[in-house]
Amino acid sequence: MTYNEEMRSLTAEIRGKEHVNILSLETSCDETAAAVVQDGRVIRSNIVFSQIDLHALYGGVVPEIASRAHVEACDRVIDEALRAAGMTAQEIDACAVTYGPGLVGALLTGVSCMKGYSYALRKPLIPVNHIEGHIAANYLSHPDLKPPFLCLVVSGGHSHLVRVEDYGVYTLIGQTTDDAAGEAFDKAARILGLPYPGGPRIDALAEEGNPHYLQLPNPHTEGRYDYSFSGLKTAFINACHRMEQRGETLPKADLAASFREAVVSMLVEKAMLAVDENPELAPAIALAGGVSANRELRRRMQAACDRRGLPLYMPELQLCGDNGAMIGSAAYYRLMRGEIADLTLNAVPALRLVERRTVHG
Ligand code: KG4
Ligand code: ZN
Numbered sequence: 001m002t003y004n005e006e007m008r009s010l011t012a013e014i015r016g017k018e019h020v021n022i023l024s025l026e027t028s029c030d031e032t033a034a035a036v037v038q039d040g041r042v043i044r045s046n047i048v049f050s051q052i053d054l055h056a057l058y059g060g061v062v063p064e065i066a067s068r069a070h071v072e073a074c075d076r077v078i079d080e081a082l083r084a085a086g087m088t089a090q091e092i093d094a095c096a097v098t099y100g101p102g103l104v105g106a107l108l109t110g111v112s113c114m115k116g117y118s119y120a121l122r123k124p125l126i127p128v129n130h131i132e133g134h135i136a137a138n139y140l141s142h143p144d145l146k147p148p149f150l151c152l153v154v155s156g157g158h159s160h161l162v163r164v165e166d167y168g169v170y171t172l173i174g175q176t177t178d179d180a181a182g183e184a185f186d187k188a189a190r191i192l193g194l195p196y197p198g199g200p201r202i203d204a205l206a207e208e209g210n211p212h213y214l215q216l217p218n219p220h221t222e223g224r225y226d227y228s229f230s231g232l233k234t235a236f237i238n239a240c241h242r243m244e245q246r247g248e249t250l251p252k253a254d255l256a257a258s259f260r261e262a263v264v265s266m267l268v269e270k271a272m273l274a275v276d277e278n279p280e281l282a283p284a285i286a287l288a289g290g291v292s293a294n295r296e297l298r299r300r301m302q303a304a305c306d307r308r309g310l311p312l313y314m315p316e317l318q319l320c321g322d323n324g325a326m327i328g329s330a331a332y333y334r335l336m337r338g339e340i341a342d343l344t345l346n347a348v349p350a351l352r353l354v355e356r357r358t359v360h361g
Helices: 003-015 052-056 063-085 104-121 130-141 181-191 198-206 230-245 252-277 295-308 324-336
Strands: 021-026 031-038 042-050 094-100 125-129 149-154 159-166 169-175 285-288
Touching (some): 003 324, 021 104, 021 324, 031 063, 031 324, 042 324, 052 063, 094 104, 094 324, 104 125, 125 130, 130 149, 130 159, 130 285, 169 252, 198 295, 252 295, 285 295
Parallel strands (some): 021 094, 094 125, 149 285
Antiparallel strands (some): 031 042, 149 159, 159 169
């Protein structure tokens, strides 16, 4: 039997099992992360090795350094995930890996590594979209959450409003037309002299500041439910430069609070506009991605959903950023649909979750 035939018949067998344990690997950016997840919902282990210290020196992720660090860390992180789950490699049912979107070298490292595990262990290989993984983090934090729901995905590379129609079926409702929300936070943080990654630092500093100190523009977008952050960012940078030219000390907490206020207002307002104009979209709302750890975003979304009597789901804080468990959760539902890859699987740096906007906005 060829590898492909063997994997197809194994997949059919696994789908009939009472419990399915997936070993997953995530290397799309600057975290080398591995996990063992049972039945898409139960975290048996979740090991994240962050490269932040390596990149902070340069003020951002250096792709070449990220790839090399992933090569060095992959096997160790996988071993640790298996050990923490109390399982041997043979006891897992399938291998999953993020194959896009992300940095090509970083993705390739993970894809090659997991192909090796799949071939050597004779376990099916499941390819996972990183954004789908972020959405699936909610399945781990909320065992009762099932599609359909509306999900605001906000990370370093992506800002999307999608309707999760079913497991693996998405409709694009809105998206950023320029920067991602996390990217905007990171750039604003850099202007304030805060180290990488700036998002969490701006968030912490903003807690002490006046959110109405600086009025930032409300950008126009063509799509009603789209986002745009570059105008905000430029206005913010210009305001900071003007203050510096006048020899003023930057009131960092007030500036951080004002920037956070502008970004969060746009995220919440657009999501709620979509909900109010199309109530059928959202029996429930979820947040996903690194920026969903933002305190003000969590508070404001909670308040907006409470006002409308809508259930809001947010990943617990340690599952908001990149991790392996979210990939293992998304992989489970792919495996149940028989979506496995063969050994020609490649990294797809610009992989999309939904091909194009299909309805609304
Ligand atoms: O999802 P993620 O870990 O990686 C990507 O897929 O991009 O998101 C990382 C992004 C970074 O831009 C980081 O600054 C931002 O999420 N972030 C935050 C917060 N925590 C992480 N931004 C604002 N507030 C936070 N608390
Ligand atoms: Zn991510």
